[in-house]
Amino acid sequence: MVTTAELLVECLEREGVEYVFGIPGEELEDVLFALRDSDIVFVPTRHEQGAAFMADVHGRLTGKAGVCLSTLGPGATNLMTGVADAHLDKSPLVAITGQGGRERLHKESHQALNVVDMFEPIVKWNTQLGEPDVVAESVRKAFKLAEHEKPGAAHLEFPEDVAAEETTETPLPVRERVRRADPDPDSIERAANLFERAERPIVLAGNGAVRTRARGAGRDSESSNRLRELVARMGVPVVATYMGKGAISDREPYSLLTLDSGPDGEAAAAIEDADCVLAVGYDIAEHDPEGWNPDLETTVVHVDHEPAEVYRHYNPEVEIVADIPASLRALTEAIGSGTGKAWCTDVHDRVIDHVTARPEPDDPFSVRHTLPILRAAMADEDVLLSDVGSHKMAIAQSFPTYEPNTCIVSNGLASMGISVPGGLAADLACESNVVAATGDGGFLMNGAEIETAKRLGLGYTILLFNDNDYGLISEKQEQHLSEHFGTKLQNPDFVAFAESFDIEGHRPETWDELEEVLNEVVPSEEMALVEVRLE
Template identity: 30%
Template sequence: MEITCAEALVRCLEMEGVELIFGYPGGAILPVYDALNNSRIKHILTRHEQGAVFGASGYARVTGKVGVCMATSGPGATNLVTGLANAYMDSIPLVAITGQVSTTQVGTDAFQEVDITGITMPITKHNYLVKDAKMLPMIVKRAFHIASTGRQGPVLIDLPRDVAETLIDFKYPESVELMGYKPTVKGHPAQINQAARLMMEAQRPVIYVGGGVVNGEAAEELLWLAETIDAPVVSTLMGLGAFPGDHPLYVGMLGLHGNKAANLAVTECDLLITLGARFDDRVTGRISGFAPQARVIHVDIDPAEISKNVLSHLPIVGDTKNVLQALLVRLEKKQNPAWRETVARWKEEFAPRYRERAGYLKPQYIIEEIYRHTGGNCIVATDVGQHQMWAAQHFTFKRPRQFVTSGGLGAMGFGLPSAIGAQIGKPAETVVLVTGDGSFQMTLNELATAAEQGLPLKIFVLNNRRLGMVRQLQEFYCEKRYMAVDFSFVPSFADLGKVYGFTGITVTNQAELQAALETAFNKPGPVLVDCAIDPVENVMPMVLAGRDISDALDYE
């Protein structure tokens, strides 16, 4: 039986197990929306296309499934660009579907025409402009395969309207073969043998964990490795939760705003075991001062990351889970008591701390109290800025896929829509959004999406009435010449929340915060807490540009 290409697309999505799509309709994508009428797939109507791609990202991050978003041509497609770049940098599996003007109009500057495949070429794993309707089923099969395998990432399918309306004989491929795409998932046995030998010989090993361990579902193997070779564990921002944050071997997040103990451990180690991380500049600081005494083992599924920033003495290309499973059978139990005691002493000496200031509510205290009231049993989403770092430093993440944030791109506005996606993906979980007054105002229109979907989000706005991280940078790099960082007007976020059906609460001190926390975590339904925090609080520790990560500023 012949069906339209648009109907075929919907059937393909159903056969890929897609449960929901985040999207925003328009003229060029209309045939696909018409076909969705007869589908079991749920559509989440966001208030902006950026909300759709960030929502799909949040869903993908907490479920491990491929997120799907959809938009029309022109501005609908270009509004996805930031979210696609974010997914590309953070290795989030996404399939984005965009409408396009009819093939006869492509290249004519038609109404709402943009070359979205050209625009997104550098920020997607792959993209397709569907010219032949009969190829659509194979394209969808390939898109999901590419998005979810190897180093995961976004794939875009651009569908012209006339192609979408073309009739085809539908048959979905059972398998996919891509000649130029063969990710290496198993590490080379000789390299794994050598890695095992180095691990047994090392006296001061450190395991450096990135988001690849989370994406690779390798948390259990990581725990076994750390306990087998008695190695301290440090994490990137994207790796938080891959190793239990309350485990004695966990030291903390490393990098420019990382824990000083974690940075010292990396600086003094003799073997750095890097798992699913890419040595980005926010982690390494000055390259020459990063792990200067260590031999570096680098396990990553993306060969392009090996020795890109830091020289790897022993590269292993492969999936982290497969490589660790192969390693574990080659290792024997060992102890490094002197090294473990040294790192434990640093961990105690440089535990996350902050200074009280009379009359001001401290943001770190808010994060710690959210943790205490939830017992750490919640998903935490954040935007980007100071609040993001405070959440990373002061909330103890115990399991993978518990922390949803924008890492590589650092996209403000990510928080609320990603929290919506996370809550839809994990409806039985408590989802907490920690955001700032700057980031929140970028996508707060998605409060309507949360209300429409009946989501019980718990939102905490750390409100210093300014762009706090930019202000902090200007303090250190511009000799306190502050420019364009103070908001002369900030709305009442609590009242705004009430307009959208949230319980809105404003807090200015610890007593009010405790009452708000009781309401937030004991009352069903959505709650928005506007927290007036110390306006000049900085994120500490802080490694200044050009310095080693062992040379961090801290509270005096």
């Protein structure tokens, strides 16, 4: 006999869970002590939102569901932003929330909310573990659905009286992931014919083009590997969404970086000029297709695990709904090699010249000019994780990326506050160096997770762009109204803030100093914060 809480933890162990991120609560007492006696590391965080972001990024980088834990009431509501971020960014995550005893849930009681109903719109599936007999099945289902394409979030609510009950149930075996069928040959033939006949074909690489698939596959992406084979065979240009960065190497002459790259929007102009778009793993939640298909004149071929969303500006001529790597392999075999479709390599050259241009010594600090220096300090396999704000736009558009899952951008929910906790999760998930880029606004939302990272002995770099403003909102207000309001901030001394956590703090004053600092801290095994004051 074991307690139901012990059974839950045994199920998590069977699923291969290494870390559970969360905040303890009295309703979770049995679960916490079961975790203590397990092989799973429980990571107490400073905020439930930080815990959910950690699980989100862990899931995105490993392909295995990250797990976050909170108590009932405010713990559960605090968890929701990070869970919703995983849901819209298609990151596998399982959230577990405590709940009061069932004897008081039929009436108004302390901290009791209908958490299952609250989570319903932001997860693929959720349920209450209302009886010991349902725990093993529910945990297996939560992980299966969270990790199955398209991945996302699942939620389990665990009442404290159920957690204390004894049971003879055991975990379910974990089987191989469900794999979608190979693509329909007729659809492949139609798509290949459309793409071959096009005069200006282009590939749009989305989030699904870089996601890792197999359990334990790390950051490798079979979809990316297959896409690279197709592009090399055809010589066709590729433009990525922000979350599709690294689907092909930006060193390749076919790469146009992302949809908004180039000093004058050259990548956007190229995809608008294209007469056939092969959209691979494209997510409408990430980037509105009206931006690149405004006149409804572009022929679209949709390749994804699910049918296309119904949308006036995204109405594909052909939909290949199947396993993405298998679909790309079939298309590569069906399309003739050496068709000479590289019709905009000059765009690649202009974009690369722009994003790699280093600043002049007297140029004021800017995000855009920091990026070539940062890129030079990072190896190809190092991971850059971007928070949300004006710096995210610069990173998405101007940071060359050479490998899949090495530039992590939140762009579905696009929630501020992800980078510091996300950097922690990235440092746990991979051996590469990690840089967490953030603005001053997003940093102070979850900056306390520096203590969590320090406690775990982690070493990654926080690159903090400080403009004392919610800068992206100011920019948009200026564009619309030629003025801005409600965006100014007053910040603490960020170097002193970092040093109060016993980590290095740097505030370079010149470009040479910034380059020296980044070359020192990025490959270091110690944690550091580098503040770049924007003018």
